Amino acid sequence: IAGITQAPTSQILAAGRRMTLRCTQDMRHNAMYWYRQDLGLGLRLIHYSNTAGTTGKGEVPDGYSVSRANTDDFPLTLASAVPSQTSVYFCASSDSRVHEQFFGPGTRLTVL
Amino acid sequence: AQSVAQPEDQVNVAEGNPLTVKCTYSVSGNPYLFWYVQYPNRGLQFLLKYITGDNLVKGSYGFEAEFNKSQTSFHLKKPSALVSDSALYFCAVRDVGSGAGSYQLTFGKGTKLSVIP
Structure with a gap:
């Protein structure tokens, strides 16, 4: 059982480029989330999905989009990446x- | 709205001594409370949770936490710290009254625990 997988592990991206971060879970959980972690700011929710076919905005959604076509996959897209x-x-x-959330290993993204 | 405060950015403790990592919360209804640990370059790992029942909750790796409703606190504790406990710890809260189907957690900013040999 893999739990949650994320790809890529890390990426360096030029500003203005489009990028999709992939996330797949095999636990048949109904809800999925995307967070960003920044030093001194903790984890901030970007977007969430309570069930397949629905999505919602979190605390910091600007510049990001998500889709939830099925239960297992929840990709996060940066349409035009910026250094921030x-x-x-x-x-x-x-x-x-279950109540608690299960986390993937993370993707380290650098936008230059 | 729900919020979590971890008042200490860093906690240092000697190996073998008891440790406490503090967390206070604010919710409009009843809280579900969680502690997570993050080791360097890893994702968050679930440690323990309070949903209902006994105020003292026991979790993984010998950690425990006490829910105190009057003080709106959920401090993480361990009787005897290990060097391997050194990591970043996050407290999180979910407001049970935030609506059916809403599973969102709000995380604190994290506390870095350093256990000194």
Whole structure:
């Protein structure tokens, strides 16, 4: 059982380029989340999805978009990357029966 | 709205001594409370949670936390610290009254725990 996988592990990206971070879970959790982690700011929620086919905005959604076509996958897209989007991105999932969220290993993104 | 405060950016403790990492929360309804640990270059790992019932919750690696409703606190504790406990610790809260189907957590900014040999 893999839990949550994220790809790529790390990426260096030129400003203005489009980038999609991938996230897949095999736990059949209904809810999924994207966070960014920045030093001194903790984890901030970017977007979430309570169930397949629905998405919502978190605390810092600007510049990011998500889709939830099925239960397992929750990609995060940066349409036109900017240096302020340099961060570590974590995907997570949860289920109403379990309450806690399970995290992926993260993607370290650098935008130059 | 829900919020979490971790008042200490860093906690230093000698190996073998008891440790406490502080967390206070604010919710409009009843809270679900969580502690996570993050080792360098890794994702967050779940340690323990308070949902209902006994105010003292025991979790992984010998950690425990006490829910105190009057003080709106959920401090993480361990009787005897290990060097391997050195990591970044996050407290998180979910407001149970935030609406059906809403599973969002709000995280604190994290506390770096250093256990000194």
